[in-house]
Amino acid sequence: ELKVEQNPLFLSMQEGKNYTIYCNYSTTSDRLYWYRQDPGKSLESLFVLLSNGAVKQEGRLMASLDTKARLSTLHITAAVHDLSATYFCAVDRGGGNEKLTFGTGTRLTIIP
Amino acid sequence: DADVTQTPRNRITKTGKRIMLECSQTKGHDRMYWYRQDPGLGLRLIYYSFDVKDINKGEISDGYSVSRQAQAKFSLSLESAIPNQTALYFCATSDPRGLGGQFFGPGTRLTVL
Numbered sequence: 289e290l291k292v293e294q295n296p297l298f299l300s301m302q303e304g305k306n307y308t309i310y311c312n313y314s315t316t317s318d319r320l321y322w323y324r325q326d327p328g329k330s331l332e333s334l335f336v337l338l339s340n341g342a343v344k345q346e347g348r349l350m351a352s353l354d355t356k357a358r359l360s361t362l363h364i365t366a367a368v369h370d371l372s373a374t375y376f377c378a379v380d381r382g383g384g385n386e387k388l389t390f391g392t393g394t395r396l397t398i399i400p
Numbered sequence: 401d402a403d404v405t406q407t408p409r410n411r412i413t414k415t416g417k418r419i420m421l422e423c424s425q426t427k428g429h430d431r432m433y434w435y436r437q438d439p440g441l442g443l444r445l446i447y448y449s450f451d452v453k454d455i456n457k458g459e460i461s462d463g464y465s466v467s468r469q470a471q472a473k474f475s476l477s478l479e480s481a482i483p484n485q486t487a488l489y490f491c492a493t494s495d496p497r498g499l500g501g502q503f504f505g506p507g508t509r510l511t512v513l
Binding site: 292300303323329330332333335336338340376378386387389390391392393 | 431433440441442443444445446458459490492495499500502503504505506507508
């Protein structure tokens with residue numbers, strides 16, 4: 289059974305600081321997704337990582353994937369208040385059919 | 401207009417009632433999914449469909465059924481609702497290449513009393 293663990297579950301940080309959210313998963317997969325969810329809203333796709341060593345960046349967010357370590361990271365650079373949200377990683381169980389197993393999410397709060 | 405729509409957005413019902421949640425999409429995607437979200441548990445896959453004739457169970461399908469009426473429509477039914485089905489339900493779609501991730505609808509908040 290594929291298990292996906294995120295840490296930390298809750299993160300409160302000051303504006304301007306850097307931090308990293310970690311996503312570990314238990315079985316082999318080469319596709320990993322990051323989503324953002326604002327309170328009371330739906331999920332928005334942030335990154336799709338399709339191979340070992342993949343790195344993608346959008347604004348102050350950068351995601352990477354190490355399939356050998358079964359680890360993905362979401363790095364936040366110089367955080368701003370608008371990045372406050374819950375971030376989920378999700379792992380494809382295999383075959384590219386997008387049967388996703390989600391982590392429990394990291395609730396990020398950026399303090400001015 | 402939204403690419404993925406869900407109706408109703410909110411529903412309160414009683415134990416034992418039959419409920420249908422509907423999902424429509426204009427993205428032209430073949431793949432559609434139903435998830436439920438519970439606090440502290442993330443999202444869990446209920447059912448998924450890769451085309452009109454292809455329906456598959458997800459990890460928590462017991463107590464649910466689905467119908468894929470057309471490429472654009474995918475409905476989730478609770479035949480006899482129970483309180484532990486109280487949750488936020490999301491429909492999602494994706495392109496078979498999986499390059500853009502899944503696109504989620506706005507969600508339906510269901511409360512079973």
